Amino acid sequence: MTLALDAPRIVQTRPLLQVQSVSKSYSDVHALRDVSAIAYPGEVLGVVGESGSGKSTLLRMMNLEETPDTGSYTLDLPDVAGNLFELDRFARRMLCATRIGIVYQNPHLGLLMKHSSSGNVAERLLVAGERSFAVLREKATTALEASEFPLERLDAPPIELSGGMQQRVQLAKAIALEPALLLLDEPTTGLDVSVQALVLDTLKRLQQDRQITMVIVSHDLGVIRTLADRVMVMRRGAVVEAGLADQIFQDPQHAYTQQLVHAKL
Amino acid sequence: MPTVLDVNGLSKGFTLHHLAKEIAAFDEISFSVAAGEFLLLKGANGAGKSTLLRTLYRSYLPQAGVIRFHSDHGPIDLARAADVDIAHLRRTEIGFVTQFLTARPRVSAEALVAEPLRLAGVATPEALDRARAALETFGVKPELWPAYPTTFSGGEQQKVNLARTLILPQKLLLLDEPTASLDANARAALVARLAELKAHGTAVIGVFHHPDDVLHLIDRVVDLTPNAIREEVRDDVAF
Numbered sequence: 001m002t003l004a005l006d007a008p009r010i011v012q013t014r015p016l017l018q019v020q021s022v023s024k025s026y027s028d029v030h031a032l033r034d035v036s037a038i039a040y041p042g043e044v045l046g047v048v049g050e051s052g053s054g055k056s057t058l059l060r061m062m063n064l065e066e067t068p069d070t071g072s073y074t075l076d077l078p079d080v081a082g083n084l085f086e087l088d089r090f091a092r093r094m095l096c097a098t099r100i101g102i103v104y105q106n107p108h109l110g111l112l113m114k115h116s117s118s119g120n121v122a123e124r125l126l127v128a129g130e131r132s133f134a135v136l137r138e139k140a141t142t143a144l145e146a147s148e149f150p151l152e153r154l155d156a157p158p159i160e161l162s163g164g165m166q167q168r169v170q171l172a173k174a175i176a177l178e179p180a181l182l183l184l185d186e187p188t189t190g191l192d193v194s195v196q197a198l199v200l201d202t203l204k205r206l207q208q209d210r211q212i213t214m215v216i217v218s219h220d221l222g223v224i225r226t227l228a229d230r231v232m233v234m235r236r237g238a239v240v241e242a243g244l245a246d247q248i249f250q251d252p253q254h255a256y257t258q259q260l261v262h263a264k265l
Numbered sequence: 266m267p268t269v270l271d272v273n274g275l276s277k278g279f280t281l282h283h284l285a286k287e288i289a290a291f292d293e294i295s296f297s298v299a300a301g302e303f304l305l306l307k308g309a310n311g312a313g314k315s316t317l318l319r320t321l322y323r324s325y326l327p328q329a330g331v332i333r334f335h336s337d338h339g340p341i342d343l344a345r346a347a348d349v350d351i352a353h354l355r356r357t358e359i360g361f362v363t364q365f366l367t368a369r370p371r372v373s374a375e376a377l378v379a380e381p382l383r384l385a386g387v388a389t390p391e392a393l394d395r396a397r398a399a400l401e402t403f404g405v406k407p408e409l410w411p412a413y414p415t416t417f418s419g420g421e422q423q424k425v426n427l428a429r430t431l432i433l434p435q436k437l438l439l440l441d442e443p444t445a446s447l448d449a450n451a452r453a454a455l456v457a458r459l460a461e462l463k464a465h466g467t468a469v470i471g472v473f474h475h476p477d478d479v480l481h482l483i484d485r486v487v488d489l490t491p492n493a494i495r496e497e498v499r500d501d502v503a504f
Contacts, residue, residue: 009338009339009346009350010354198371208380226370230349247326251279251319251325253326258281258282258283
């Protein structure tokens with residue numbers, strides 16, 4: 001397995017994200033078994049696997065929504081130290097509000113559907129302590145613009161918007177505070193192909209222009225292939241294989257990865 | 266000239282789990298290439314030429330052997346280097362021209378070509394100017410520059426691909442049939458750019474169906490045909 005946790009020889013930068021040996025069980029179901037993951041600054045890590053493989057559970061842990069039975073999670077950021085799973089609820093909430101952005105597959109999880117779109121983005125800024133109405137409006141508008149949201153619809157509530165537009169509001173909310181880490185849980189599932197291409201293009205541009213580190217979970221190998229630098233393949237709560245995206249797709253080593261790649265291409 | 270790449274005892278095969286089968290591609294390959302040298306890989310279909318290129322680029326994982334690349338940061342074994350190091354070297358020192366463009370939805374031809382420059386820190390306006398110049402060199406019509414290459418013909422896509430991959434001089438350049446589907450003018454532009462890169466010190470390893478176009482650039486030949494004399498100097502080779 002090439003999920004190298006040892007120090008690289010050329011790139012001296014430390015990984016931004018390190019999840020180490022995380023396990024989680026719900027009664028007798030092992031959702032995650034000894035899972036480790038790293039992501040370097042500006043890198044896109046793709047996580048693939050069938051439903052129930054544990055990929056979304058892993059993402060929720062990276063967003064500190066869940067705590068594993070064992071394992072640790074660190075982010076290499078100023079003023080952020082130690083195992084993040086040991087933080088209390090308030091500290092977790094502040095860290096997620098200011099340094100981590102998330103886009104859920106289901107916009108209902110990430111948005112207040114009856115509040116205005118700009119209000120949804122402003123809410124994120126409010127949690128981080130911003131109080132000036134003018135600044136809130138300006139920053140929310142800038143984030144929505146970066147997500148290619150049509151500005152004439154700033155006041156429209158997400159419930160009145162299409163699926164693609166709702167994902168753009170989620171994305172604007174996620175990037176409003178310029179997070180170090182952006183987590184994406186099936187961000188294009190359920191969108192039609194042309195809208196999916198728009199969202200993928202926006203994500204790629206954000207990653208390149210702002211060097212945001214991203215972790216994207218998807219069962220759609222095309223999406224992962226378009227966005228990810230490295231890919232981790234999960235099955236039944238464990239990582240079966242990890243490597244550079246082109247290597248995983250062109251020369252998969254594990255029987256399950258071969259099955260997955262052959263089924264999709 | 267200093268050595269850029271030392272390949273020693275490199276072997277590659279594929280395990281097809283659903284057939285419970287091992288397929289060998291090549292075995293115990295050794296050769297080296299120096300700065301400014303142009304090495305041609307030859308061999309019948311299936312001899313493993315493209316597989317070797319992909320293994321050097323680490324799209325394929327080798328099973329045995331050493332790929333010692335003399336990077337700007339010092340020597341590194343590409344067969345075992347960390348993924349993050351390989352990704353870094355691909356952005357900065359190792360280029361790979363395949364037969365196919367990886368077009369992305371809703372990304373224009375000029376933006377695709379400018380991307381390697383932007384990632385290397387060139388400001389967007391300058392990167393776009395240089396990208397347009399490269400597209401012009403390879404004969405892509407100006408009206409296509411802002412268009413999305415997903416709908417281009419195979420030949421036009423390949424021109425965009427070449428402009429993108431060859432825009433930044435690299436230390437090591439891998440070429441997998443880059444002239445396939447190119448018209449005569451684009452072939453001439455490619456050969457001129459390769460000569461320029463070679464003179465600049467780029468080490469080139471290439472597979473060509475019809476190497477006649479690049480005959481004058483080739484320094485040495487490595488024959489992957491099983492039991493062939495592996496390495497020959499350019500003068501002894503009949504194509």
